[in-house]
Amino acid sequence: MTSRRTFMTMSVAAAAAVTGTLLTGGTASADDELEFPYNVAFTQKHQGHWKGKGTTHVPKIEITDTEIIVTTPHPMSGEHYIVRHTIVDSKGNPIGQHTFAPTDKKAVSKYPLPENSAGKKFYATSFCNLHDLWVKKFKI
Numbered sequence: 001m002t003s004r005r006t007f008m009t010m011s012v013a014a015a016a017a018v019t020g021t022l023l024t025g026g027t028a029s030a031d032d033e034l035e036f037p038y039n040v041a042f043t044q045k046h047q048g049h050w051k052g053k054g055t056t057h058v059p060k061i062e063i064t065d066t067e068i069i070v071t072t073p074h075p076m077s078g079e080h081y082i083v084r085h086t087i088v089d090s091k092g093n094p095i096g097q098h099t100f101a102p103t104d105k106k107a108v109s110k111y112p113l114p115e116n117s118a119g120k121k122f123y124a125t126s127f128c129n130l131h132d133l134w135v136k137k138f139k140i
Helices: 002-017
Strands: 060-063 067-072 083-089 096-097 107-112 121-128 134-139
Touching: 060 121, 060 134, 067 083, 067 121, 083 107
Parallel strands: none
Antiparallel strands: 060 067, 067 107, 083 096, 083 121, 121 134
């Protein structure tokens, strides 16, 4: 299951970022929110069939002088939890990833700030074992 999640995360982010084209057929400007085919990957704006779940599933990003902190404000239990965080750059290159256990108290992961990243776009993903893949585009 981990390889399927990794494949989906990398494929969706890379396809959207590298081509600069929304997979739904439109084009994206620098200010547009990243969009995906409905019900494959979800954003705060496009929650698809999981409407109302964005608040607890879309990753939150904090950037310090030395690191990127990704938090998903989601309960963690054996039946329902955040499985994984991943960060990729605008070309789909992995920056970091962290897999959680249902016994973890919170879904928080930290990554070193990439060199020369000022002004560049990145994508953070949060994968829920029940509510699929959620994506947040951010700029450093």
